[in-house]
Amino acid sequence: MTNFAQQVVSGVMAGSLYALLALAFVLVYRASGVINFSQGEMAMVTTYLAWVASQHMPYALAIVVMLAGSFVLGCLVFRVVISRFEGRSELQTFVAVIMLFLIFDSIGLALFGPDPREFKEPFRGHPLHVAGITIPIHDLYILASALVIVVGLYVLFQRTRLGLALRATATDRVAAELMGVPTQRMLTVGWGLAGAAGGMAGVLIAPVVTLTPGLMSAVLVAAVCALIIGGLESPGGAIIGGVLVGVIQNLVSTYLSGIVDFLHLPLEVTDANAYRDIATALVLLVVLLIRPAGLFGRSAVAKV
Amino acid sequence: MNQGGGTAAPILELQDVYAGYGRVPVLHGISLAVQPGEIVALLGANGAGKSTTLRVISRLLAHTSGSVTFDGADVARLTPAALVRAGLVHVPEGRRIFAGLTVEENLLVAGYTLASTRKARKRLAAVTDLFPILGARHNQTAGLLSGGEQQQLAIGRAMMLEPRVVLLDEPSLGLAPLVVESLADTITALNTDRGVAILLVEQDLALAERVAHRGYVLETGTIVSEGLADEVITDEAISQIYLGADRGAP
Numbered sequence: 001m002t003n004f005a006q007q008v009v010s011g012v013m014a015g016s017l018y019a020l021l022a023l024a025f026v027l028v029y030r031a032s033g034v035i036n037f038s039q040g041e042m043a044m045v046t047t048y049l050a051w052v053a054s055q056h057m058p059y060a061l062a063i064v065v066m067l068a069g070s071f072v073l074g075c076l077v078f079r080v081v082i083s084r085f086e087g088r089s090e091l092q093t094f095v096a097v098i099m100l101f102l103i104f105d106s107i108g109l110a111l112f113g114p115d116p117r118e119f120k121e122p123f124r125g126h127p128l129h130v131a132g133i134t135i136p137i138h139d140l141y142i143l144a145s146a147l148v149i150v151v152g153l154y155v156l157f158q159r160t161r162l163g164l165a166l167r168a169t170a171t172d173r174v175a176a177e178l179m180g181v182p183t184q185r186m187l188t189v190g191w192g193l194a195g196a197a198g199g200m201a202g203v204l205i206a207p208v209v210t211l212t213p214g215l216m217s218a219v220l221v222a223a224v225c226a227l228i229i230g231g232l233e234s235p236g237g238a239i240i241g242g243v244l245v246g247v248i249q250n251l252v253s254t255y256l257s258g259i260v261d262f263l264h265l266p267l268e269v270t271d272a273n274a275y276r277d278i279a280t281a282l283v284l285l286v287v288l289l290i291r292p293a294g295l296f297g298r299s300a301v302a303k304v
Numbered sequence: 305m306n307q308g309g310g311t312a313a314p315i316l317e318l319q320d321v322y323a324g325y326g327r328v329p330v331l332h333g334i335s336l337a338v339q340p341g342e343i344v345a346l347l348g349a350n351g352a353g354k355s356t357t358l359r360v361i362s363r364l365l366a367h368t369s370g371s372v373t374f375d376g377a378d379v380a381r382l383t384p385a386a387l388v389r390a391g392l393v394h395v396p397e398g399r400r401i402f403a404g405l406t407v408e409e410n411l412l413v414a415g416y417t418l419a420s421t422r423k424a425r426k427r428l429a430a431v432t433d434l435f436p437i438l439g440a441r442h443n444q445t446a447g448l449l450s451g452g453e454q455q456q457l458a459i460g461r462a463m464m465l466e467p468r469v470v471l472l473d474e475p476s477l478g479l480a481p482l483v484v485e486s487l488a489d490t491i492t493a494l495n496t497d498r499g500v501a502i503l504l505v506e507q508d509l510a511l512a513e514r515v516a517h518r519g520y521v522l523e524t525g526t527i528v529s530e531g532l533a534d535e536v537i538t539d540e541a542i543s544q545i546y547l548g549a550d551r552g553a554p
Contacts, residue, residue: 161424164409165416168402175400178362180388180417180465 002132007250013139014222015246016146017201021216021223022230022238023150024198029232030170031190034082037097040216040223041104042077042195043202046070048112050203051119051211059122066203067196074195075188082191083184108213119206142204149200150239153193166190221277222249225284231294240296245280252279313376315340315501316361316392316469321370323360330356332525333370338469343495343502345512345533348522354505355397357522358471361503362394363387374469389417393467397474397505399458403447407438410446410457414464424464431460434493452483459490469501470494476508484511491515513537 021040028036036042050066057065081100085093121138128135157163168176169186177183205219226245230237252259253276259265287294314337323331330353338344348354359365361372363384372379374392382390402410411431415424432439435456441449446457455475462470472491476484492515494500506512512519512533519536521529529536 161412161416161421164405164413167405167409168413171402171404172400174364175396175402176413177364177384178388178394178396178400179413179461180385181413182383182385 003254004251005131006133007254008247009133009135010139011247011250012243013135013142013246014250015226015243016143017205017219017242018222018226018245019239019242020146020149020201020204021198021219022226022242023153023235024194024201025223025227026230026233026235026238027153027190027194027197031166031187031194032078032082034093034097035227035232036077036082036100036191036194037220037224038077038100038104039194039198040202040220041101041108042070042073043198044108044213044215045104046073046195046199047119047202047206047211047215048108048117050199051117051206054119063200063203066199070195070199071192072195074191074193074198077195078188078191083187105213108215112213114212116210116212119203119211121207138207145200145204149197153197153235156193162189218277222246222280225280227294228284229287229294231296234294234296237294237296241294245283248283249276249280252276312339314338315375316503317371317373318357318361319371319373321357321360321367321372323356323365323367325356325365329368330525331360331367334522334525334527335370336520336527336530338501338503340468340501341495341499342518343491343504343516345516345519345536346503346505346522347509347512347519347536351524352522353525354522355473356525358394358396358473358503358505361471362392364394385417388465388467391466391468392471393462393465393469394471395458395462395473395475397477399454401446401449401454401457401461403445405446406443407446407449407457408442411438411461411464414461417465427464427466431463434463435460451478452480452486455479455483455487456490459494463494463498467500469503471503471505473505474507475504476506476511484508487511488514509537 021043024039025035028034028039046066046069049069050062053062053065077100081096082093085096121141123137123141125137127137128140157167165176165181166186166189168179169181169183170190173183176186201219202216206215209215209218222245223242226241227238228241229244230239230241256275316338318334318336321331321334322329334353334357336344336346346354346357356365360367361374361379363379363382366380374387374390377390379387402413405413408428411428412424414427415421418424418427432442437453438457438460441453446454449457459472459475475487475491479487488511491502491504495502495515504512504516516533518531519533520527521536
């Protein structure tokens, strides 16, 4: 039972990472109706930026540089590429997004090579022990950072004039424009905020998996799964979806051999992670089949 | 009113405007003018180009030739949002309130264009004076309002911007007759009490005749008649608008 609780808690920690990236997806989707599959690769590039910066300055400052850099990158991607596809078919925009994925993926590889870089954990120390559950310091840091970003975005959207203008633009762009809101600028800001949230996910996962150009691939799959589970337009859904995926993944890899034995499957469990990704994909397929609008979404997943 | 060559310059003027969607032309050389403080009705059958005319004026649609001037300035250089800040506000067809936002948030969206929150709050108070129901329901989700209340919200939202000209597209659409009555009073009050000039697109000819000073009749993208409201809105015009142009007078 302690092991079960331990795995759930660890799953919540991993899930808060997925939630951050899924939140970035929701921000972009609500602003411009695009699912930005290159969000993870953008985060990978800005994580390298943070890594380079951290060689020259304190960690906290490097994070500020990364947040600014990924905000600007998000704005640029929208202004230079995505906004030009306005009014085009969804397939054309989808292809553009996939090309962006390839471009950012190659930029990471071209600039930094395939060798893993060590991105040190900013806070080190003895793990916490609570009621028989062990929580590494870095996991606490992940959770705290995710919370700060989520609360910060909530306050921005619900309590500021900019946030109200962003929500109005997301609801009805034409009506917002007719009310004097510079909607093109609002969409740009939405992409920028998404870039920053995704970038934070990159910096948080880097110490766990080491920094390579493939940094975000596993997180991306999990975040897309969280996004679909949560419904494309619901920030709360993305967060709950992310945490759910994290917990499911952890439980599957922990109890996999038990499940295989129980079902008398002719499988040899060598790599639990592979099964974990299969489990994620299966959950995603089942949700798509049973509840295509997601658990918290209003609109069907017609845009994928 | 300045009729036929008065001295005042029109606050809104279209000269020989052509526009369309893609390669489908909709407007074929429209010319019309709205004087300061005037209510002008733009009438015509479905598809005549009434909404397109409003969309051209508010820059949602670029015209292909001709000129649109607001307060003496060419609007072609402005974004829709910049035009709003200059004092021309378009209340679109179907009202398009922000359904998921509260009533107050709907009104405060306009506050984004204002320099200070205090200014926005002051205007909010002025608008809720004008439409008390919006004050009473300020915390309610706008999508839950009745049609008449949503129309008040749409007009109240425009008034947050203290416009000099309002484009009203089919404000009576989907409203009960009794509600249309009070809508007419509202439109008249905006005009007489606040001095707002209004270009009104309306299918409800009784409403148009009641509130408008002058009118234009649009037929497949061309203006076919213009004049004082009670001259334009005649039995002949009504049959033209509702039965089609080719039938002529009954």
